[in-house]
C-alpha cells in the first residue's frame with residue numbers, strides 16, 4: 779500500500795507505506811510498516827500510483843452505503859465516469875475508508891514455483907480473506923484503457939488492526955459504508971510496459 783512523500787525542497791523522502799504478507803506458519807496476514815521496517819521506497823512487480831503535489835484544494839467527496847449491484851465501490855465510480863465521458867478516459871486517484879462491514883481482500887503468498895497460466899491458477903495461488911472495517915483504502919482507477927494494457931482499477935488497503943491487502947469487494951452489501959476523497963489526474967504515465975501482455979486478473 780504505497781504512500782510516500784518524495785524527496786524535495788531539501789527534505790528526505792518519508793515512507794508511510796504498508797505491506798501485507800502471509801505468516802508461513804499460520805497462513806495469517808502480517809501487516810507491516812514497510813517504510814520503517816525495510817528502509818526503502820523500492821517496489822517490485824507492479825504498482826498503480828497516484829502522484830500529487832499534496833497541496834490543499836477542492837476534492838471529490840464520495841459517500842456511499844449499501845451495495846445493490848455486483849460492482850464494487852471503485853468499479854461503480856469508474857463505470858459511471860465511463861458512461862459519462864465515453865471515449866475521453868478519466869483517471870482518478872485517492873483514498874477511501876470502508877467504515878462499516880467486511881471486504882474480500884487478497885494477500886500474495888510466496889511466489890509460485892511454477893508459472894500461473896490463467897485466472898483460475900492465480901486465484902488458487904492468492905490467499906483470500908474476509909477483513910473487517912475500518913479499512914483505509916488507496917485507489918487508482920481509469921474509466922477506460924486507451925490501449926496501454928492498463929489495470930483500470932487497483933485498490934489496496936491497510937488498517938490499524940493488522941489486516942490489509944488487495945481490495946476486491948465488500949462482503950456485507952446491506953451494511954457497508956464508504957467515505958472517499960478523490961482527484962482527477964492530469965496525465966497518465968505507463969512506465970516499463972511489458973512487451974508480452976497476459977490479460978491476467980489482479
Ligand SMILES: [Zn+2]
Pocket residue numbers: 932933934944980
Ligand atoms: Zn493489488
